Amino acid sequence: MSVYTPLNEEQIIEILSNYSIGKSGVVDGIKEGITNSNYFLKTSVSEYVLTIFEDDNVNLDFCLNYMEHLARKSIPCPQPIQTNSNDSYILYDKKKLAIFSKLKGQTVSNAKITNEMCSQVGKVLAQMHMYSEDFKKNFSGVRNRDWFLNTYNKVQGELNKENASLLDEEIKRYLNYDCKELPTGIIHSDLFRDNVMFQKNTLTGVLDFYYACNGYFIYDLAITVNDWCTNSTFKIDHDKQKSLIGAYEQVRRLKNIEKKEWNTMLRFASLRFWLSRLNDQLFPTDGDLTTVLDPDHFKNILKDRKNYSDKLE
Amino acid sequence: MSVYTPLNEEQIIEILSNYSIGKSGVVDGIKEGITNSNYFLKTSVSEYVLTIFEDDNVNLDFCLNYMEHLARKSIPCPQPIQTNSNDSYILYDKKKLAIFSKLKGQTVSNAKITNEMCSQVGKVLAQMHMYSEDFKKNFSGVRNRDWFLNTYNKVQGELNKENASLLDEEIKRYLNYDCKELPTGIIHSDLFRDNVMFQKNTLTGVLDFYYACNGYFIYDLAITVNDWCTNSTFKIDHDKQKSLIGAYEQVRRLKNIEKKEWNTMLRFASLRFWLSRLNDQLFPTDGDLTTVLDPDHFKNILKDRKNYSDKLE
Incomplete structure (x- = not known):
């Protein structure tokens, strides 16, 4: 997705307050991907991928659970980082937002x-x-x-x-x-x-x-x-x-x-x-x-x- | 642990019947490790580490949950493979037994x-x-x-x-x-x-x-x-x-x-x-x-x- 909303520092701090992965970070939009907005997110703790789901059509619970299941079997796939209340995503500005571990490679x-x-x-x-x-x-x-x-x-x-x-x-x-x-x-x-x-x-x-x-x-x-x-x-x-x-x-x-x-x-x-x-x-x-x-x-x-x-x- | 019980083919089949990671496999004892028996386990699906907990002193639920928690944040640690009933370990021959993803490296x-x-x-x-x-x-x-x-x-x-x-x-x-x-x-x-x-x-x-x-x-x-x-x-x-x-x-x-x-x-x-x-x-x-x-x-x-x-x- 080429048209993404840049997230500013305040917004990042607000989003990160739901997680235990550092209190501030920098984001960078990712050009690839069609239906969602993806960003690289770098905090003091590590690097992640932040996804805002622009399309409500996805059965997100199913997808995220399935990814967690596969990750548990060590299939190398992005793992949804759990929020402080153990959820796999948050609602941000009326959209679903998830943070994933960042994989190596291209x-x-x-x-x-x-x-x-x-x-x-x-x-x-x-x-x-x-x-x-x-x-x-x-x-x-x-x-x-x-x-x-x-x-x-x-x-x-x-x-x-x-x-x-x-x-x-x-x-x-x-x-x-x-x-x-x-x-x-x-x-x-x-x-x-x-x-x-x-x-x-x-x-x-x-x-x-x-x-x-x-x-x-x-x-x-x-x-x-x-x-x-x-x-x-x-x-x-x-x-x-x-x-x-x-x-x-x-x-x-x-x-x-x-x-x-x-x-x-x-x-x-x-x-x-x-x-x-x-x-x-x-x-x-x-x-x-x-x-x-x-x-x-x-x-x-x-x-x-x-x-x-x-x-x- | 150098003294481990070799697991035979029948035992492996019995253990694997609790998991969805292939129906048969070969094991090989690992010499490292002090208090548990560790084996490399290779099935048609992938390679794993199988651990038999010889020491009951460990708070296994805590440890396995913590490992799952860290793995979810993409700390590279062995992930307990879930059994078909979504448990992190089984009881085998009166001992706790878990199967983990195998990590690369030495x-x-x-x-x-x-x-x-x-x-x-x-x-x-x-x-x-x-x-x-x-x-x-x-x-x-x-x-x-x-x-x-x-x-x-x-x-x-x-x-x-x-x-x-x-x-x-x-x-x-x-x-x-x-x-x-x-x-x-x-x-x-x-x-x-x-x-x-x-x-x-x-x-x-x-x-x-x-x-x-x-x-x-x-x-x-x-x-x-x-x-x-x-x-x-x-x-x-x-x-x-x-x-x-x-x-x-x-x-x-x-x-x-x-x-x-x-x-x-x-x-x-x-x-x-x-x-x-x-x-x-x-x-x-x-x-x-x-x-x-x-x-x-x-x-x-x-x-x-x-x-x-x-x-x-």
């Missing part, structure tokens, strides 16, 4: 992706899936079936013939799909390169749990592969996919039904991001998007996955 | 200590002190005033004249001391080199919270300085002390009363470890000590601190 959105990186991403994704077993809360997510249907209804009148026809076909497939045998649990749902940090080739952070929800594990893997293992012609980079899924399977072995449904999941995963980007492009929300990401990127991925029935061995 | 007991290491230790100690502000539980600790008195009564008849006289004098000073102006909170109480891990000159772990309790912050600092900043002639290495306390003060500024009481605290901190080592030497407990540490090391430190009234500026 996101790799613009870096060259190596097989080794894919391997570490596959491993951490499988660990998150395994660790979701004893997480007791449930949440259908902000990109659930209702969202697909509502967003489809909203955008369909605005599309050209080619797009309308592709979207119709894929949305129908999606809405009619229900496979009870697929293993489910809490999924991250957005493990793109923007949301993973590395330091010297070691994965040091998983970010942005605001799309986390219950879902098929294999769908989460497909979302991840579609971002990390797609080459410039929108095709799967099979070496990278092998590294990512190979490492995933060292931690959690895929069931045959999951392998069988792989291509369908790749299509659903492409559809989701195509649809959300179409929606952002057609109905931009004032001020809360830095850049509208190109929907065609995911249309092209979707077309590739549709014409190429990829199977896992 | 302890530096036998490494050359640099000023930079001291600086990082000072910083993390101050962070722990600051973070203890919103930790709600209290515990007087296993090395409290009662322990000093009881242990003194137990060992005094066994000492030669010189030791008896030195101990008498120092114990009296200790028991009569009460300074209400000194800032207090939860202190680690044992931040020796055995309990801090580094990886490539970066502090990656603080271990062993089993002596953590309420106490004077400045006493904790003295315990730490006595181990990290003492040279081979038992004197303070002033460069190291400057690095350690300098970094501490970047996070938490010492009050004048703390500076004034510095020498007294160095003496109390020496006394504590002299006394506990005397006790271990005179009354060894069968099988639960790898090596009896030399009490004279801390007697010499105590004598140095007694004759050298060190003040902080």
Whole structure:
């Protein structure tokens, strides 16, 4: 988010009075991030990330609890710092505000992706899936079936013939799909390169749990592969996919039904991001998007996955 | 602890049935550690440390809660993995057993200590002190005033004249001391080199919270300085002390009363470890000590601190 409210010294002192992490500090706006305002916060005690939640749509209790759960299992993710009354966030100026531990490393959105990186991403994704077993809360997510249907209804009148026809076909497939045998649990749902940090080739952070929800594990893997293992012609980079899924399977072995449904999941995963980007492009929300990401990127991925029935061995 | 019960495959499977961290794993005994049995545990999901608490004397709820509290503030410490029923430990074979996240790095007991290491230790100690502000539980600790008195009564008849006289004098000073102006909170109480891990000159772990309790912050600092900043002639290495306390003060500024009481605290901190080592030497407990540490090391430190009234500026 590029448009953020600068916080002045008095405001920082007021916010920090709720925490035991030093009495004053300096903040610096972070340009990355789309729907929230993020700041680096440095107090005498340590460095943190301060987030003001601009969008009320998020199930914040679920997200913060899930992050705490994963952190407790030593998944490297930002940990909500507890307030003096043991809450995970405060209300500040009518908005929810949370302070997180700051992780080392940098996101790799613009870096060259190596097989080794894919391997570490596959491993951490499988660990998150395994660790979701004893997480007791449930949440259908902000990109659930209702969202697909509502967003489809909203955008369909605005599309050209080619797009309308592709979207119709894929949305129908999606809405009619229900496979009870697929293993489910809490999924991250957005493990793109923007949301993973590395330091010297070691994965040091998983970010942005605001799309986390219950879902098929294999769908989460497909979302991840579609971002990390797609080459410039929108095709799967099979070496990278092998590294990512190979490492995933060292931690959690895929069931045959999951392998069988792989291509369908790749299509659903492409559809989701195509649809959300179409929606952002057609109905931009004032001020809360830095850049509208190109929907065609995911249309092209979707077309590739549709014409190429990829199977896992 | 060198004498540990090897855990067999069946036992591991039984233990792991309480957790969501994989269904089977391999363990390997860890030689370090004195009162507990520690094992490396590797499952398909990740690597952990499994601890069996051989000594019932520990206030385990307090320790584990405190570790969780610090981990939530991103102090690098082992985090107790929650069981499927959200407990921090299980009862196994009548003993308490906990599984922790495994930290990177190695302890530096036998490494050359640099000023930079001291600086990082000072910083993390101050962070722990600051973070203890919103930790709600209290515990007087296993090395409290009662322990000093009881242990003194137990060992005094066994000492030669010189030791008896030195101990008498120092114990009296200790028991009569009460300074209400000194800032207090939860202190680690044992931040020796055995309990801090580094990886490539970066502090990656603080271990062993089993002596953590309420106490004077400045006493904790003295315990730490006595181990990290003492040279081979038992004197303070002033460069190291400057690095350690300098970094501490970047996070938490010492009050004048703390500076004034510095020498007294160095003496109390020496006394504590002299006394506990005397006790271990005179009354060894069968099988639960790898090596009896030399009490004279801390007697010499105590004598140095007694004759050298060190003040902080």
